[in-house]
Amino acid sequence: MSSNLKKIKDTAEPGRRSFLSKLWLGLGLVVFAESIGVVFAFLRPRKPRTSEGGFGSIITAGPVGDFEPNSVTAIVRGHFYLACLEDGGFLALSRKCTHLGCTVPWDSKNNQFTCPCHASVFDIKGNVISPPAPRALDIYPVTIENEIIKVDTRKPIRRSEFRPEQVMYAKRI
Amino acid sequence: MTYNLNGFFSRIRHSIIRGPVYPQTEQECKRIITDSLILHFRPRTVPEPALKFSLTWGLGGMALVLVMLLALTGILLKFVYVPLPGKAYESILVLQNEVWFGQLIRNIHHWCANLLVIVVFLHMLRVFFTGAFHSPRRFNWIIGLFLLFFVLISNFTGYLLPWDQLAFWAITICTGMVEYIPGVGTWLQKMLRSGPEIGPAALLMFYTFHTAILPVCLLICMAFHFWRVRKAGGVIIPASLDDQSDTKPGYVPTIPNLVLRELTVALVLVAFILVFSILFDAPLESPANPGMSPNPAKAPWYFMGIQELLMHFHPVFAVLIIPVLVTGTLILLPYLTYQSNRRTGGVWFFSRKGRRMGIVAAITALVITPPAIITDEYFMNFTASIPGLPTLISNGFFPAAIILAGITGFHRLIKRKYNASTNETIQTLFILLLVSFIILTVTGIWFRGPGMALTWPWNPELSSS
Numbered sequence: 037m038s039s040n041l042k043k044i045k046d047t048a049e050p051g052r053r054s055f056l057s058k059l060w061l062g063l064g065l066v067v068f069a070e071s072i073g074v075v076f077a078f079l080r081p082r083k084p085r086t087s088e089g090g091f092g093s094i095i096t097a098g099p100v101g102d103f104e105p106n107s108v109t110a111i112v113r114g115h116f117y118l119a120c121l122e123d124g125g126f127l128a129l130s131r132k133c134t135h136l137g138c139t140v141p142w143d144s145k146n147n148q149f150t151c152p153c154h155a156s157v158f159d160i161k162g163n164v165i166s167p168p169a170p171r172a173l174d175i176y177p178v179t180i181e182n183e184i185i186k187v188d189t190r191k192p193i194r195r196s197e198f199r200p201e202q203v204m205y206a207k208r209i
Numbered sequence: 210m211t212y213n214l215n216g217f218f219s220r221i222r223h224s225i226i227r228g229p230v231y232p233q234t235e236q237e238c239k240r241i242i243t244d245s246l247i248l249h250f251r252p253r254t255v256p257e258p259a260l261k262f263s264l265t266w267g268l269g270g271m272a273l274v275l276v277m278l279l280a281l282t283g284i285l286l287k288f289v290y291v292p293l294p295g296k297a298y299e300s301i302l303v304l305q306n307e308v309w310f311g312q313l314i315r316n317i318h319h320w321c322a323n324l325l326v327i328v329v330f331l332h333m334l335r336v337f338f339t340g341a342f343h344s345p346r347r348f349n350w351i352i353g354l355f356l357l358f359f360v361l362i363s364n365f366t367g368y369l370l371p372w373d374q375l376a377f378w379a380i381t382i383c384t385g386m387v388e389y390i391p392g393v394g395t396w397l398q399k400m401l402r403s404g405p406e407i408g409p410a411a412l413l414m415f416y417t418f419h420t421a422i423l424p425v426c427l428l429i430c431m432a433f434h435f436w437r438v439r440k441a442g443g444v445i446i447p448a449s450l451d452d453q454s455d456t457k458p459g460y461v462p463t464i465p466n467l468v469l470r471e472l473t474v475a476l477v478l479v480a481f482i483l484v485f486s487i488l489f490d491a492p493l494e495s496p497a498n499p500g501m502s503p504n505p506a507k508a509p510w511y512f513m514g515i516q517e518l519l520m521h522f523h524p525v526f527a528v529l530i531i532p533v534l535v536t537g538t539l540i541l542l543p544y545l546t547y548q549s550n551r552r553t554g555g556v557w558f559f560s561r562k563g564r565r566m567g568i569v570a571a572i573t574a575l576v577i578t579p580p581a582i583i584t585d586e587y588f589m590n591f592t593a594s595i596p597g598l599p600t601l602i603s604n605g606f607f608p609a610a611i612i613l614a615g616i617t618g619f620h621r622l623i624k625r626k627y628n629a630s631t632n633e634t635i636q637t638l639f640i641l642l643l644v645s646f647i648i649l650t651v652t653g654i655w656f657r658g659p660g661m662a663l664t665w666p667w668n669p670e671l672s673s674s
């Protein structure tokens with residue numbers, strides 16, 4: 037078997053033969069890589085098809101006057117809470133716990149979010165009061181036009197803690 | 210005419226099965242194996258010591274039976290189940306309430322899947338403790354690890370399919386853990402969830418993995434696994450018998466000796482599963498509600514050990530460093546340098562000394578782990594006691610270093626005290642970690658209540674929620 041192989045090698049022009057076999061091997065690898073690429077491209081997460089006004093789109097929360105200072109309103113179809121802070125500023129807080137992703141309910145009696153899963157606690161600004169949650173609740177960008185609050189739920193913004201510039205205020209006229 | 214008809218039927222029969230259908234003589238018994246496609250997987254004869262039940266406990270065979278039961282019941286379930294968030298739960302209700310034997314088939318699938326995790330794990334322990342992972346069985350240990358991985362992932366992907374509260378939140382929590390892997394965590398989580406939250410795309414993906422990709426992976430690996438067992442000359446048998454070279458172990462025909470034993474184990478197992486499935490229904494909670502997490506929300510029980518680690522360590526340690534170290538060790542296990550394996554393969558726990566050291570390790574783990582869990586839970590706060598450092602150091606590196614120091618100390622001590630060989634020390638450390646891991650898992654399953662606080666399993670709060 038091996039002596040046969042040797043004979044073949046000896047008689048052929050070694051340079052051209054090895055070049056050709058390398059070419060075939062290379063082509064094979066290219067085909068392989070391409071197939072892998074196609075599979076990955078095929079499986080890439082698509083943009084979820086969101087209904088107008090549902091989670092993943094721009095959501096109208098309501099007129100500014102509907103929300104009292106120091107209150108939290110659940111906007112269920114947008115998967116977020118609209119927090120109206122003491123000074124009348126607005127924050128759109130994701131309802132997803134930053135620990136492992138449970139949904140945090142608002143506990144209006146104690147003025148805090150308490151996660152049922154591993155007992156993380158967040159305040160009205162989304163700051164962590166009690167771990168294991170490692171960072172403040174995510175926020176969504178809020179815009180206020182003509183006294184109407186709109187929240188862009190396409191992409192949450194990660195933050196480690198609350199900072200004043202995250203708050204959106206209605207323009208006082 | 211009659212003569213011709215007989216010849217006609219016998220021609221048909223012999224074209225299908227050449228030999229006798231029910232073998233009488235030893236020759237026929239051997240022949241039937243080489244003549245049959247499926248039985249061809251087996252040798253014609255097996256060494257008599259290999260038949261001993263307490264050598265393997267039949268665990269590999271049980272795993273195979275469970276996989277077959279899972280395939281059969283799984284295919285039936287596919288006729289009813291609909292992988293859509295709005296329909297999945299409903300289709301399970303239809304299955305249970307309207308389909309004949311629907312509940313039973315679901316129960317069998319559910320309990321087989323859970324039992325398979327236990328059986329495969331025990332099988333791995335059997336292979337380890339009888340020293341059956343040395344050459345020439347090294348690579349079969351690796352194939353076995355792949356099988357373990359596929360079994361776990363099959364269970365995990367199946368867990369989501371009923372789309373009830375239990376399923377939805379367990380998968381949310383587990384994919385939540387992935388986010389803590391530095392660098393790729395967020396991306397990987399998005400891939401696993403097929404989007405920012407678990408939804409229709411995730412359910413369809415889990416369904417495809419669970420019912421197409423993973424079964425094929427399992428099947429291929431199992432065929433490879435069995436072939437390797439054959440190539441290694443069958444299961445490991447105590448070498449001390451082999452050594453007295455003139456008294457080689459007696460070989461007996463596989464049929465009926467081995468096949469009958471396997472059939473018996475399989476039948477007893479099937480009977481057990483059937484009775485269990487008639488008595489106990491697979492759980493089904495209220496339909497998944499992404500707006501409301503149950504309290505407590507727990508991972509599936511076989512990942513509870515990791516979840517328990519998460520209660521004590523910084524997530525990077527709990528979900529990345531520790532699991533990677535453990536997996537790496539399991540992979541490298543057959544490739545370490547051992548002093549001797551010829552004489553002791555097939556002997557449970559290597560030697561009398563190995564057995565004694567193992568008991569010491571198990572007791573050590575039993576005595577140390579629960580107090581360590583309680584201390585960390587109530588009395589020790591690494592983050593607060595070492596302020597000014599990132600929690601990765603204070604709540605990850607520090608506790609890990611303490612544990613590593615403890616293990617090293619134990620290793621030194623036991624090695625000196627018993628003057629043990631490498632095989633014996635590695636086995637002892639393995640037992641130490643194994644028992645600790647089991648305690649962590651048990652704590653997560655039975656001793657964690659609402660808010661994941663430590664409670665007693667008989668606490669009424671647990672059963673009411």
Ligand code: HEM
Nearest residue numbers: 265269270272273333341349350353354356357443444445
């Ligand atoms: C679906 C999962 C699995 C199935 C169906 C399976 C099946 C089997 C069977 C039927 C045998 C023959 C001996 C016996 O019954 O014990 C065997 C042997 C073996 N298994 Fe597995 N196994 C599985 C998983 C594993 C795992 C997780 C490991 C370890 C990491 C493993 C490692 C081995 C090794 C090394 C042998 C050879 C043992 C010897 O020769 O004594 N297997 N397996």
Ligand code: FES
Nearest residue numbers: 133135136151154
């Ligand atoms: S998911 Fe909220 S505390 Fe763990």
